[in-house]
Amino acid sequence: MKKCLTLLFITLSSGNAFCQQLLNIEQCEALFLQNNLDLIANKFSIENAKAFEIQSKIWDLPVASLDLNFINPQDKRVFDTGNRGQKGVAIEQLLYLGGKKKSEIDFAKSTISIAESEFEIILRNLKFELHLNFYTLLFNQLKAKNIEAKINNLDQLIGAYKIQSQKGNVPLKDLVRLQSMSINFKSDLASITSEILNQQEILKILTNTDLSINPEADEEKMLDELEQKVMPSEEYLAKQLLQNNPEFAMMNGIIKSNERFLDWQKKIDIPDLTAGLSYDQRGGAFGNQINMNFSMPLKLWSSNKGNIKIAEYEIEKSRVEKEKTELVLTSKLSSAYSDLKNQLAYYKSSISDKQDLELLYDGIFQNFQKSNISLIEFADFMESYHESSLYLIEIKKRLILSKETINYLVNDSIF
Numbered sequence: 001m002k003k004c005l006t007l008l009f010i011t012l013s014s015g016n017a018f019c020q021q022l023l024n025i026e027q028c029e030a031l032f033l034q035n036n037l038d039l040i041a042n043k044f045s046i047e048n049a050k051a052f053e054i055q056s057k058i059w060d061l062p063v064a065s066l067d068l069n070f071i072n073p074q075d076k077r078v079f080d081t082g083n084r085g086q087k088g089v090a091i092e093q094l095l096y097l098g099g100k101k102k103s104e105i106d107f108a109k110s111t112i113s114i115a116e117s118e119f120e121i122i123l124r125n126l127k128f129e130l131h132l133n134f135y136t137l138l139f140n141q142l143k144a145k146n147i148e149a150k151i152n153n154l155d156q157l158i159g160a161y162k163i164q165s166q167k168g169n170v171p172l173k174d175l176v177r178l179q180s181m182s183i184n185f186k187s188d189l190a191s192i193t194s195e196i197l198n199q200q201e202i203l204k205i206l207t208n209t210d211l212s213i214n215p216e217a218d219e220e221k222m223l224d225e226l227e228q229k230v231m232p233s234e235e236y237l238a239k240q241l242l243q244n245n246p247e248f249a250m251m252n253g254i255i256k257s258n259e260r261f262l263d264w265q266k267k268i269d270i271p272d273l274t275a276g277l278s279y280d281q282r283g284g285a286f287g288n289q290i291n292m293n294f295s296m297p298l299k300l301w302s303s304n305k306g307n308i309k310i311a312e313y314e315i316e317k318s319r320v321e322k323e324k325t326e327l328v329l330t331s332k333l334s335s336a337y338s339d340l341k342n343q344l345a346y347y348k349s350s351i352s353d354k355q356d357l358e359l360l361y362d363g364i365f366q367n368f369q370k371s372n373i374s375l376i377e378f379a380d381f382m383e384s385y386h387e388s389s390l391y392l393i394e395i396k397k398r399l400i401l402s403k404e405t406i407n408y409l410v411n412d413s414i415f
Contacts, residue, residue: 134215
């Protein structure tokens, strides 16, 4: 088992050493904005909305008609269209009345802002995913480094114990206990290494690059700045959220668009006028007469009543959905704000614990090497220290992710 785990780490380390790039979060964002395929694809949704506006400005084409004689029974001729025959030409154009075309254009324009908000939501969600994976990868690599240091120290002890066990100076069970501890640490390292590879794969997809990304960040400086920063009030953050959050902005855009759609549907209920000119050679009251033609539907009932009702209900529905969106977003912000304060308190209390723990670890390890403490005491401490040291790194990660969640909800770099 030990050999298998060791081989796994050698394979992962050698395979991961090639095609890697060290990037900070700003460089990752630049690659993401330039290369991300989801962003590139969804930009076309905005272009689609703009094309819809272009289409809304186009009028119906005029209709031309030609009337030719086919059979002249009186003179027994076919296609009698000469000077003494019959032919007619007409052209008609549909004219929109009641501001119908303007309402259609206004509605089409309103869909552009919705498409832009949808794109902003996708951008924001993917950027948040990028930040989460970047910082999770950063702290997972710190965990891996922490475990590797323990494994190296243990392996040195195991090497010395093997020699002494062969000489009969220490019991075999003590050697096996140390080897078992090393295997457990390597198992934890294997799990974290798997997470690291998964996060690097996600970053590859988000940045659309073939290179594995290793995060570059001064986490201690980030944590110190966050610790010293004056915490804004929850009320201030809630106000910023309603101003900046694209989900809330999209709901406002949907309501506005639905109102314009209702206005358009009401205008559609107004009959339109069809106007035209026609020429008739001999079929009318006069020879070679030119006529004007007008036609309009008789508004005996509302021909668009159902669509008007649908538009009214859509407005009410979107207003309720806006209230729900505001409630959900402010509730998420409240939870995230409380979580950030808690994580900050945990981090502040852990600073001195980390220093004490490192000093204690060095002392225990040296005393065990000098045989001043028993193997049982050493093993119990190592297991406790292993969990505590990883938990201290986890506290840092949670604090960074908490502030990223606030930035995500408010859609601004508050922290």
